[in-house]
Amino acid sequence: MKKLMIGNEAVARGAYEAGVRVVSSYPGTPSTEITEFCAKYPEMNCQWAPNEKVAVETSFGACMVGARALSCMKHVGVNVAADPLFTAAYTGVNGGLVIAAADDPFMHSSQNEQDTRMIARSSHIPVLEPADSQECLDFTKLAYDISEQYDTPVFLRLTTRLAHSRSPVEVGERADVPLKDYEKNPGKYVMMPGMARKRHVVVEAREKKLAKDANGFSINRVEMRDNKLGVVCGGVVYQYVREALPDASVLKLGMTYPLPEEMIKGFAAKVEKLVVIEELEPVFERDIRNMGIEVSGKDKTGLQGELSAAKIRQLFGDGAEAPAEAALPGRPPVLCPGCPHRATFFAMKKLGLTVFGDIGCYTLCALPPINLMDSTLCMGASVGMAHGAEKARGKEFSKKAVAVLGDSTFIHSGITPLVDAVYGGASTTTVILDNRITGMTGHQQNAASGKNILGDPAPQLNLEALCEAIGATVRVCDPHNLKEFTQILKEETEADHVSVVIARRPCALLDKRKKEPAHIENCRNCGACMKIGCPALIKTDKGVVIDHTLCVGCGLCKQVCPFGAIQGGEE
């Protein structure tokens, strides 16, 4: 019987069937579940790496000595991994190497809408793009064959609607793929200038051959229907096109780099009008125009957001407009009841700090009622930005500023800027929100959580010792000891050295301690507790009430009530 799988699960199944031995990834929506599903197969050695660069270096090491290897990441993770990737394109592979990169058009859970197809073009790495879960499985397996046959890493590009959509999948057996022999080959794997120059020639020749062969790949296919309109598309957009323009002829690209020029020219000659329908950048359109073919599409679809069947019907079909959403109060995501970040940010707000923020659930602290984040750029940026701000405005500025990032984000990219701040004689303060887990992506273990991807015990990174070794002054405090935490934060921001304040308290969703919900008596409706922004506290005309179905009894509201009207919850 077929199984219903999200695209990410099907990629994991494809990796399993392809005989992959090593998987090294960093979590990032919408790519995370690939590696989680891979970990269910004991035949594959899976580990959460500290960041995507380390992940790719690990899988590249495995591939160089003969194993098939996989690294998975979100689109912005590809930037972090770009350094090893761009040169791995020169060395090529031994065992197959696939990078599953998940783009996020419309930014459901991301800070930008970059297009991995562009990075593929600048790194000269071919791209396969499935259009449903079955293709996720099939293309993953094919990616390993192409990787080994053409001696190149291969991108498997997903988008959110593919990664997180379920469709039926026929599964197969795991192939018996032995380790390939490893022979020392500095000309291929030591990329110093003299050798890299020779490899660059190889890269160009390989790419030309692949582009030529792509004309015969069955994953690129022409579906002729009415010849009035021909559409070139790939990935999940193909599904939207089929739905919106059922009569249009379609060239479905399964390999979206390099493109099959002869096939496209042949298709263009058979249709009266050729359009490209693609999300994000005009990647196909530019490539096709460079072939000397008249084509359009981006003038209508634009660079932003997702497409849908309705949108395509409106732009390229009958022009009918879909009904619009009614104007209603929004429901933005919020920090969970009992979230330790709420106390941490409350303390920072009390001290009137400028907050250089980072990537995690705590990014939500930019929204009302906390409204405290000054910046969010990329993983680990907070620490370096606080240092840069001090360079620009002097040490006084750092007395009223902090960098804030989670434990996993700190390990990902916060360590090196902390080294830089100490080295530069700065006096910045970094708050590590140490909730013992990678929270926002759905609770993945990390080097500081003491467990591996299977939940088994693992060596635990000692954050205090690490930061002390770097040369920072380290203080550790549970932010729910609000007074003490606020005092420590005040002392360290005002101090003349680089400090790290570790706000240590487990993620509320993982805190298994049973606590009684809080309750309110004789509320004077002063509104002080509403400033913490807890969804369990509701303001009414008669005073604040506590929603007992939401309250987890963390007791933070009790600490901020000036009249002692709140009882119960954690002491």
Place this chain on the structure above:
Amino acid sequence: MMKNTNIIIVGVGGQGILLTSKILGYLALDMGENVKVSEVHGMSQRGGSVITYVRIGSDVHSPLIDPGEADFVLSFEKLEALRAEYFLKKDGVLISNTQEILPMPVIMGSTTYPQANPSQEKTVLLDALTLAEEAGNARAINIVLLGVLSRFMDWPQEKWEAAIAACVPAKTLETNLKAFRAGVKE
């Protein structure tokens, strides 16, 4: 094969929306249908609005349902029902829990919770929270609503129950089956 049926499931992050779409997907596949389910993970699960799409039928391509194309909207919360109403076809059916979960802008007092009821002609409103509590767990609202939906579909009840059994943890099965049957009867 049935003609295309489009079902939208909406609610507040944490209400078990993903599980509901997973059960429906499993069931459709078990009934020999082609099916696509689209979910949203990540940031939007932190108490925000959540929407999933279930599409059943032989010529389903897109995993998404466009506005005006849904046969059913299954809503776990009243405001989210109002928000998703525009997805319904003219003769589509809205099934909604009457529970109100206040969003942060309402909690903070910067706006008020809308008092209007859905305007869709075919609407089923029910207090699924109470039914779920009576079944033994307030979190089984999603399964109560599935029970209501089952009345509009031609699939045998035992198939629905088998799909629930395949997707929920074993120790919660009895409660969930009670919740489902409460929805069927309601």
